[in-house]
Amino acid sequence: MKLNFVLAESALELIPKEIGNSPAVLSDSRRREVDRLQILLDRSFHHSAMARLKDGEKRGRPDLVHAALLSLTGTPLFLDGQMKVYVHTSQEVVLEIGEGTRIPKSYLRFRGLAEKLLVEEPREGLVKVYPAGMKELIQKVVVPDLVVGLSTQGAPSSPEELAGTVTKAKRPCLIVGGFPHGHFAPETLRLTDRLARIHTRPLEAHVVAARVVYEVEKAAQGMND
């Protein structure tokens, strides 16, 4: 079993052209001395400009993506090369995290890396970057034999039970939303074999990722014993 983990529809993108001339973006660009279209969209700085964006409430949260990536890449499963991690963004770009990649723990370093990757897209390297929607990513790149989406809209399931099912597959794929509010798009939902909710509370993506991966590790360990 090798686990695939996809952060779907993630709120990670460069400033979109339609708000490139807004005061919030121009002042951030001047302050940072970075081209205004080469800056990560971030609600902390660009809130006033984001009202105009389509699906704006799901966008501009690189901090959530960073926290989820740290949570995933800090696990023994990832460190042992037993999990592949993909970030699919709301703008239909995929960042494929190579084995052994160390995601910067400092947010400012992460921001610099993400801006570089998205500006240079498409790109080879430890983190590959290419345009792809969820359907293409799942059906052509990951090609899993089981797809489980984690969502508050799913059926209640304990992480242990889920992990038991996941580790029985050969190329399972877990999907968690990389956005702050709302639910998976219909296209993402159509790709899942099962939709599961692991807690009565809605939980942050990084918490869901930490718990499910931990249980998958334990289940996989149990199978090897």
Place this chain on the structure above:
Amino acid sequence: MKLNFVLAESALELIPKEIGNSPAVLSDSRRREVDRLQILLDRSFHHSAMARLKDGEKRGRPDLVHAALLSLTGTPLFLDGQMKVYVHTSQEVVLEIGEGTRIPKSYLRFRGLAEKLLVEEPREGLVKVYPAGMKELIQKVVVPDLVVGLSTQGAPSSPEELAGTVTKAKRPCLIVGGFPHGHFAPETLRLTDRLARIHTRPLEAHVVAARVVYEVEKAAQGMND
């Protein structure tokens, strides 16, 4: 059972006076337009100046503290008011995180908050701030009936087994190091009843926190069923 969780000897502090005139600190202060002694010490920016600091290799990693706090405060145990979180810093200051406090997920907002708290110390509010060493924090504030330190120097223990022990206590306290390298100071070690290691690999503080708290939740749930 109410769990206490202490990030010990954490690498969170303002620029110490002895490096306040170093070029790295002065340029960061100018760029940010913040007084140089009211800036968080951060190895990402002040590396060149930090060689002179005592125990410098354990200091200046606010990113690690932030990741661990997000990991802890995103759990149902914290959200349900069943866990109290304390950050003890290497400079002997304690940040006591009040119930229901939402730690900013954006690092830049977290940095602003941490700088404000440390500048205004001592301070009341959702996050209380006061001077205290580990001994004072544990013996006078937390007053636990069981103290378990989590460390690569500990005896191998599974998180489940640990959680079983922890939930049998009334006021258990878990301690994880809030620093990047090295081990607990002797004073911290003397306060522990037990020192445990939860994985053969050394793991980040946020990963250890996520796993142990999750198992404590499960064990506590099992006792209530």
